Amino acid sequence: MSQIKPLKQLWLHPLGHGSLLALVSLLAGCESVSVGGEAIALTTFTAPPPSAQPYGVxxxxxxxxxxxLVHLSFPQSYGAISSRxxxxxxxxxAADYYQIEGTNNWVAVWYDGAIALATALAILEGRTMKQRRLGAIALTTLLILPALPSREATAQGAAAPAAVQSCLTNVYCTAALVVISGITYWSVTQNGETQYFPSEEGEYLEDPEGATEDWEERIWAGDANEAARRCRDFxxxxxxxxRGVEQIRGxxxxCKVRTYRS
Amino acid sequence: MKFLTKFILVYPLGQLPPDVKLEDIPDDVDVNATQFEDYIFQFSNTPPVIGDKHDLNSNGWIVSQIHSYQSSSTTPGPVQTVFTAVCSQDGAIPQRNNWDGNDPILYVSSLTNGKLALNDDGTARFGLVENIVNIPFNEPFEDWELKYCQSFDPAERIAVQGFSQIILCWCREPALVA
Known part of the structure; x- marks a missing residue:
């Protein structure tokens, strides 16, 4: 299964909350940005790009x-998405494009790699909107989440579906799913302000790969290499x-692993 | 606090570290074929030097190999360089096997006053991941809150058991409520 590939060059120094939001706004308004000498491409669309081919359905x-879709936990497998x-x-x-019935709105489900891991979703409307690709989205979240009070984010969880659905029908609002540390958040941006809602609680696709759960197992190892090997074997x-190992005593x-709920 | 050094204390093959008792070792571990290592993280204002002697974990150690990781220009912070200092008891470069998988990312957390995240036994809490998103940014250590991270890239070709990247996360303790 594909993995998110964040862009490490984007790590930033502590910025105030407002500055971080300003960064997001900046990124959302450019064709590309250069950070650490590396240009990060943004995707621009008012509709599915010309390169998108009709699928025949x-x-x-x-x-x-x-x-x-709003309630789904990401990442998802391509099979799970397409069967649902x-x-x-x-x-x-890069993506599959669905038209919302009876509207001119489009939903893009982004995939990463040939195995088609569902990664991000954006609503499109009759104006130019720019949505960063997965790696950049995830990293933007990475930068912002530490500045967000986690308790506040949790408290807003219950309001997430309403806020996201409202956003999805609002031309001036952008919603995107972002994944960080295995937790999926909805990012809702309107009037230059971005709110984050955990999307951890929701309904899951009836697919063995439908949702993730993180597990830990304590292992004994004489050194870090052995620890990683034993965990990988496990x-x-x-x-x-x-996922990785963490030393907790001598x-x-x-041993951190991820599995899927069925 | 310009530098952070990870001292890697490599015990001779078959020698047990002071904290390890024979009866604690799992049955499936061949003690004679196991090369134990201890890890000690230290902030300093001077870099480690090959040949320097250190008394660590009840043993004398000599720095035999040093590798450096430079702070990324996009992640400014107080630490300029992270070093890994491979130490042996006789000063010779110890034989170490490379990672079975890809070179991992090393992450470690510290308070901004330089207090490292420590386990109950005094060892530094650190982790290895293959993907940066698996670093527990939301729960860096106990009730610490993440402020920001510094990223360090290898200054030279990645050595045996080197890291593709080192992430040093600066944290703060939650404010006390009156």
């Missing part, structure tokens, strides 16, 4: 399907994904 989402939402109206190398033998290590 209607490819629309009903209001119910849109609601389901059907095939898209258009597709290109992950392999139990058909889960190796020879005791926390």
């Amino acid at each position: 209607e490819g629309t989402l009903t209001e119910q399907e849109l609601t389901a 939402l059907g095939f898209p109206a258009k597709r290109d190398a 992950a392999f033998n139990n058909h889960v994904i190796y 020879r005791a290590w926390r």
